[in-house]
Amino acid sequence: MSVTIKDIARLVGVSHTTVSRALNDSPLINEETKERIRTMAQQMGYSPNFSAKSLVLDRSYNVGLFFTTLSQGTSASFFYEAIRGVNSVIQDRYYLVVKGIDDYNNFQMITRRNFDGIIVVSQSEDDQKFIHHAAEKGIPLVVLNRPVDAAAGVVNVLSDEEQGAFQAASYLVEQGHSRIALIEGRAGFKSAQNRKEGFERAMRQHGVADSPDYRYPGKYDLESGRMAMQQFLALEVRPTAVFCCNDQMALGAMKAAAEAGLRVPEDISILGFDDAEFAAYVTPALTTVRRPIEQLSREGARRIIQMIEKSSLMRIRSC
Structure with missing residues (x-):
């Protein structure tokens, strides 16, 4: 027979409401009581029933992790690191629902009933409709990777990609290169624009000629990188970097x-x-710029949990 929160409450000597709030890390319960309840729950082998909790607390225990797209321009490593970062924070406290925004014809299913909070790994301004919809529905919302209007309580977590690209291109110049080619990112993606602008700023600042022959519109995938290099190598005057x-x-x-x-x-x-x-792990090892997507995703997950718990506490106090 499974252990219930009422069993734990009886043994600890508190109400089942107190047990529920303690196991959900509610700020209404002091830390000493939380620790007693957690210890008892662990000793008794308690496993939370998310369906029952959802009905009682009016929460889905779903956190949505939405990407602009899962089929075009989202590399496997980018996808993996984002999920790993978020999952390392939410652990078993929430179900993680991973979707592509472009999978939806409409956003009718994006409601507070279905999602306690949403993290958007945004790569395109086309995501704005989705972001606006989620914010209008009052869903706690964190947007990673792309700057957005901070209205409606949306939290933005970013890295400075433009500066990173500037430093990378400057490094090539400092190594003595003057014929430097650029394989651009996927058209329409904010990251591609930022990195392109950083590269161009470096070329201007260092007085390096920026030839159109040394440009290729990549797609953030292996094949476009291979085709770009083939094109560069076919030039009469090849780039050196x-x-x-x-x-x-x-x-x-x-x-x-x-x-x-x-x-x-x-x-x-x-x-x-x-x-x-x-x-x-490739040979030779690839020289690259560190972009902390896993770190950004962890921070985004911490922020969304804080927002969810704050929202839940406000609902409890209003009851």
């Missing part, structure tokens, strides 16, 4: 260079962006 706007494209570029019989970095330098987990 290539800055790739993510590591997936850099890996594709490295493959094309190897197929052409070139050595990296002896014959051509390749620089990536993101510091994906695989970057250190």
Whole structure:
């Protein structure tokens, strides 16, 4: 027979409401009482019934993690690190629902009944309709990766990609390169725009010519990196260095260079962006810019939990 919160309440000598609030880390319960209840729950092998809790507390225990898209321009490493960061914080306190915004024809299912909070890993301004809808529904909302209007209580967590790209391109110049090519990110993605602008600022500041022949519209995938490098290597005057706007494209570029019989970095330098987990395991190891997506995702998860708990506490006090 399964253990219930009423069993725990009877043994600890408190109400079942107190047990429920303690196990949900409510600020209404003091830490000493919480610890007594948690210890008893662990000793008795208590397992929470999320369905019952949802009915009692009017919460779904779902946290949504929404990406602009899961099929185009979201690399496996980016996807994995974002999920790992969020999951490391929410652990077993919530169900994590992972979706692509472009999977939805409409947003009727995006309600407070279905989501206690939502984290959006936004890559495009097209996400604004989704963000606006969630904010209008009063769902606690954190947006990562792209700056958005902070109205309606939306929390924004960002890294400075433009500056990171500027420093990366400047590093290539400092290494003596003056023929530097750029494999751009996916069109319409804010990250691609930021990284492109950082690269261009570096070229201007260092007085390096920025030739249109040394540009390729990448798609944040392996194949576009490979095709870009093939195009650069077919030029009469080849670039001596290539800055790739993510590591997936850099890996594709490295493959094309190897197929052409070139050595990296002896014959051509390749620089990536993101510091994906695989970057250190290719041969030679990929030189890349660290973009802390897992750290950003952890911070986003901490913020969303704080917002959910604050919202829940306000509902309790209004009852």
